[in-house]
Amino acid sequence: MVIVYYGRLEQLTKELEETRDTLNHRYIKILGQERANKVTDTAKRILGPESFFETTNVLNSYLGYKLPPNTPNKMGLFTRASLELDSRDRLKDRKIRTSIGFYISENGFQYGSSSKFTERMIASYVHEFNHFVYYALQRVPLELVSFILFDKIQARKQPIDIGDYVAQIEEVDLPHEEIFKRLGFAAFSQVLHDSLEQATRVLDKMILESIGINVPLEWRGMERLYQDIQLPTGQILRTGVGGDPFKNLEDKEIIEQLLEWEKYLNPVTRVSSVHNLVESLKGIKVSRVPLQELFKVK
Numbered sequence: 001m002v003i004v005y006y007g008r009l010e011q012l013t014k015e016l017e018e019t020r021d022t023l024n025h026r027y028i029k030i031l032g033q034e035r036a037n038k039v040t041d042t043a044k045r046i047l048g049p050e051s052f053f054e055t056t057n058v059l060n061s062y063l064g065y066k067l068p069p070n071t072p073n074k075m076g077l078f079t080r081a082s083l084e085l086d087s088r089d090r091l092k093d094r095k096i097r098t099s100i101g102f103y104i105s106e107n108g109f110q111y112g113s114s115s116k117f118t119e120r121m122i123a124s125y126v127h128e129f130n131h132f133v134y135y136a137l138q139r140v141p142l143e144l145v146s147f148i149l150f151d152k153i154q155a156r157k158q159p160i161d162i163g164d165y166v167a168q169i170e171e172v173d174l175p176h177e178e179i180f181k182r183l184g185f186a187a188f189s190q191v192l193h194d195s196l197e198q199a200t201r202v203l204d205k206m207i208l209e210s211i212g213i214n215v216p217l218e219w220r221g222m223e224r225l226y227q228d229i230q231l232p233t234g235q236i237l238r239t240g241v242g243g244d245p246f247k248n249l250e251d252k253e254i255i256e257q258l259l260e261w262e263k264y265l266n267p268v269t270r271v272s273s274v275h276n277l278v279e280s281l282k283g284i285k286v287s288r289v290p291l292q293e294l295f296k297v298k
């Protein structure tokens, strides 16, 4: 059983029961038996009823900040590692423990993007579960890379809007070097978020078509779009803001490249801090544990 759901929403449980066999076959066909087994085993080991949140209240107590009521369904990564960087912006900790929680609620379906093309709850859940598929299969999960970048730049909101972030950084008095570094992290964070989201949509499409749901990918095949941002330091920062970052790749190749991102994903930037951090992250050891184990008081 590749796809599992341990939450308490009856409608979703029912929809999953009706489609589970078909979905599982499709996962095996797309990922191959070995990878499908790895997802199954990881899910079995670290997910349970306590990994699923139907309200934001309990979840907020884990997060330490408040999710707004219009939060769409989402899979979130948790870690309690220090995430401290050394003087060359490499992650100090070489072993990081992580866990996963899902916010899947009646409300969350309304605000999720799958509500634009289907009323079936299973579509939104498959999307979140596909984030889990990447998390389970990537040697170093990109969700963690994203998490660390976000931690370093202290942006007001996630996903990062680079224009908004430039405005935010102008409000504080920082040395030019620091501004340049943070904007490099922010720009890469935005690119990473978009790539991960789009690659997940591609997997959604391949999985959901097996149960008659058509996932529209309007951006597919479009020219990549870039935005030039004038920095307070005088330089211009060019960042990808739309179109198809995988224009010349087949759907299957996109999934492959994201799963093996250490080989394929290299930040296009002149900011050496970004390179140093990303290179240092490629070599860390990441463990995946149940949520209650991560938050257990020692």
Ligand SMILES: [Zn+2]
Residues within 6 Å of the ligand: 127, 131, 197, 200
């Ligand atoms: Zn998503």
